[in-house]
Amino acid sequence: MYEVSLLSIATAVPENIIEQSKVESLAADVFPDLFKRYPVMIDIFRNSGIERRHTVRPLEWYLQPRDWSDRSKVFHEDGLALFERVAKEAIARANIEPAEIDCVVTICSSGVATPTLEARAAKNLGLRDDVRRVPVFGLGCAGGVSGLSLAARLASVAADTTVLVVVLELCSLAFRVDRGTKEDAVASALFADGAAAIILRANADTGLAQMRGSAEHMWPDTTNVMGWIFDPVGFGVVLSRSVPIFIERRFPPVAKKLLAAVGLKNEDIGRYICHPGGGKVVDAVEMALKLKRGSLDHERDVLREFGNMSAPTVLFALERVLRAPRKGMLALSALGPGFTASLLAIDPAHA
Numbered sequence: 001m002y003e004v005s006l007l008s009i010a011t012a013v014p015e016n017i018i019e020q021s022k023v024e025s026l027a028a029d030v031f032p033d034l035f036k037r038y039p040v041m042i043d044i045f046r047n048s049g050i051e052r053r054h055t056v057r058p059l060e061w062y063l064q065p066r067d068w069s070d071r072s073k074v075f076h077e078d079g080l081a082l083f084e085r086v087a088k089e090a091i092a093r094a095n096i097e098p099a100e101i102d103c104v105v106t107i108c109s110s111g112v113a114t115p116t117l118e119a120r121a122a123k124n125l126g127l128r129d130d131v132r133r134v135p136v137f138g139l140g141c142a143g144g145v146s147g148l149s150l151a152a153r154l155a156s157v158a159a160d161t162t163v164l165v166v167v168l169e170l171c172s173l174a175f176r177v178d179r180g181t182k183e184d185a186v187a188s189a190l191f192a193d194g195a196a197a198i199i200l201r202a203n204a205d206t207g208l209a210q211m212r213g214s215a216e217h218m219w220p221d222t223t224n225v226m227g228w229i230f231d232p233v234g235f236g237v238v239l240s241r242s243v244p245i246f247i248e249r250r251f252p253p254v255a256k257k258l259l260a261a262v263g264l265k266n267e268d269i270g271r272y273i274c275h276p277g278g279g280k281v282v283d284a285v286e287m288a289l290k291l292k293r294g295s296l297d298h299e300r301d302v303l304r305e306f307g308n309m310s311a312p313t314v315l316f317a318l319e320r321v322l323r324a325p326r327k328g329m330l331a332l333s334a335l336g337p338g339f340t341a342s343l344l345a346i347d348p349a350h351a
Helices: 020-030 032-037 039-046 068-094 117-125 140-155 182-190 243-261 279-288 297-306 313-323
Strands: 004-012 016-019 052-055 103-107 132-136 162-170 193-202 209-218 226-231 234-239 269-274 329-336 340-347
Touching: 004 068, 004 313, 016 020, 020 032, 020 039, 020 182, 032 039, 032 182, 039 182, 052 193, 052 297, 068 117, 068 162, 068 193, 068 234, 103 117, 103 140, 117 132, 117 162, 132 140, 140 162, 140 193, 140 209, 140 226, 140 313, 140 329, 140 340, 182 234, 193 313, 209 243, 243 279, 243 329, 243 340, 269 279, 269 297, 269 313, 279 297, 297 313, 313 329
Parallel strands: 103 132, 103 162, 269 329
Antiparallel strands: 004 193, 004 209, 016 052, 162 193, 209 340, 226 234, 329 340
């Protein structure tokens, strides 16, 4: 097995901006019965930690009835465009040619395409016709960490292997105005669209950081905590309100176990980089990891500016941390459907 370097990272969002205050003002009209029964729920918009978000369609598009075919068309068109844009930027930042890429790992849980996005983008990106394709669906919010971990293992098998990882989510396509559930209201307060791309290379002489090992933990009998349901209208969010409490109570021993699996202790970590699923989730993660309040500052900034984009969100925070002064070993962490915790150790010391 060869050491794997992170050569570049790029992020991208659609051009449409939705202000949180605007969504809050519309919420009572969009979910009249729900907010009449539970008026206190309006606080989800103010307590989300989000000021604005980016989406592939203007706000008005989501207020009209949409079915699966409408949402799929947008995913195929706008998802592909965002995929190509962020991939090209990562390739350019790595200062490599597209033909040097041996494998493409695509992480996405918010849209379905066959052929998958990397196949549709291959010609425009200039990829070789023998490039290996690894599309991965269903990791949800853990996809940024789990997907990057998988890509690092694929890259490590042979010297000079170069892997492009694209993590893309169009969570806005799961906005639903037809069901009027609490989960739909929460989704309207949190979710957004975005993408991140990373170039990895085995046995590279240069790079921003080295990948140092990964681990995962799945709690039994927790498949109802987070996920999707599927019907003719589209995706429907499944999201337990107990997630912050779950993190506070059950993540601490697992975090210690994950660190031990990659040969580290808590004191070895210069900085945790965690998926900012929402304001309360960030608070819960800081408490679970015994971090000083406000330690996850980049995460809060990303959440405030971009919302919860699911899988790519943690990589937006990683990009910011890698630009900041070095702080020793990094522990990239996220939780997602399963219910699963994923951790990846990254060492920027050799950048």
